[in-house]
Amino acid sequence: MFSLTNQVIDPKQLTEAIRDSQSGAFASFEGWVRNHNHGKSVIALHYEAHNKLAVEVGQQIMTQAIEKFAINHARCCHRIGQLAVGEVAIWVGVSANHRKAALAACEYILNQVKAEVPIWKNEFYADGESGWVEANHCC
Amino acid sequence: MNITIEMYGRLKHVFGHDTLVWKTEAITVKDIYLELCEQHHCVDESNIIRPIIDDTFCQWQSKVTEYNVLGFLPPASGG
Numbered sequence: 001m002f003s004l005t006n007q008v009i010d011p012k013q014l015t016e017a018i019r020d021s022q023s024g025a026f027a028s029f030e031g032w033v034r035n036h037n038h039g040k041s042v043i044a045l046h047y048e049a050h051n052k053l054a055v056e057v058g059q060q061i062m063t064q065a066i067e068k069f070a071i072n073h074a075r076c077c078h079r080i081g082q083l084a085v086g087e088v089a090i091w092v093g094v095s096a097n098h099r100k101a102a103l104a105a106c107e108y109i110l111n112q113v114k115a116e117v118p119i120w121k122n123e124f125y126a127d128g129e130s131g132w133v134e135a136n137h138c139c
Numbered sequence: 140m141n142i143t144i145e146m147y148g149r150l151k152h153v154f155g156h157d158t159l160v161w162k163t164e165a166i167t168v169k170d171i172y173l174e175l176c177e178q179h180h181c182v183d184e185s186n187i188i189r190p191i192i193d194d195t196f197c198q199w200q201s202k203v204t205e206y207n208v209l210g211f212l213p214p215a216s217g218g
Contacts, residue, residue: 031218050147050212052194078217090218110218118189119217120148132149135214 001074002058002113004049006081009088018073023095027102029110031090033083037133041126047080047089050118054078061112069105071096076109078119140164142203144175145210150188154179161209168192169199171209187214 011030019026033045058076065074074094083089092109096102114135121133144159151157154175165171168190176183190197191210203209 047217048148049217050191050194050210053191053196053212114218115215117215117217118147118212119215120213121216122148132152132213133216135216 002055002062002076002078002117004051004054004058004078004080004119006079009077009079009091011088011091011093014075014077014091014093018075018093018095020072020095023072023097023102025096025099025102026093027096027099027106028091028093029106030088031110033085033087033089035085037123040123042123043085043126044124045083045089046122046124047078047083048120048122049078049080051080053118057117058113061109061116064112065094065105065109068108069094069096070098070101071105074105074109076113078113078117080119140203140205142171142206143208144171145208147210148213148216150211150213153181166202167199168197168201168203168209171203172199172211184213188212 035042062074072095076092078090092106094102094105122130123133124130142161144161146154146156163171165174172185185199189212192207
């Protein structure tokens with residue numbers, strides 16, 4: 001399941017949603033708002049999405065992950081709106097019988113969401129300027 | 140024909156608008172986009188932009204009809 005939220009992401013709640021007794025492995029990723037980018041001091045981020053298409057594309061990615069990897073459950077939640085430094089921008093969680101599939105699926109979902117889901121990031125800097133961030137799939 | 144055009148992400152800054160009401164004789168999404176680029180002195184980025192009609196992905200050669208809402212999505216940068 002893929003979702004967007006304008007509320008603070010609660011990793012514990014999301015983790016519980018994919019916990020089950022058949023899974024021996026759980027892998028998760030949290031993307032946090034950091035206070036710097038390309039040498040500039042970042043004070044906040046604003047995420048904007050095309051909500052309908054973001055959920056559609058995100059859900060397709062989750063379905064692909066379920067088909068591609070031997071996993072039991074997967075969830076991804078992406079924050080939209082204004083975020084402060086340190087807040088969770090994206091959370092991905094996968095449960096599986098074994099760790100290899102859980103780790104691989106978690107990375108797959110993250111990479112696909114970053115590349116495909118129509119969400120855009122606008123950074124606000126300490127010097128008062130702001131700038132839209134270009135796609136960055138390196139890390 | 141009259142259509143509405145929506146810009147997303149950095150394209151709002153590039154074109155200077157979130158939403159435009161546009162009158163055009165162009166027929167395809169690509170022709171309308173190029174018309175916009177010309178009038179706003181913007182570089183053609185159709186190789187990386189994804190177009191939508193009425194909140195659904197479409198092709199650049201898709202035909203646009205009266206009162207459609209056309210949207211242009213820059214590459215994703217979430218996460």
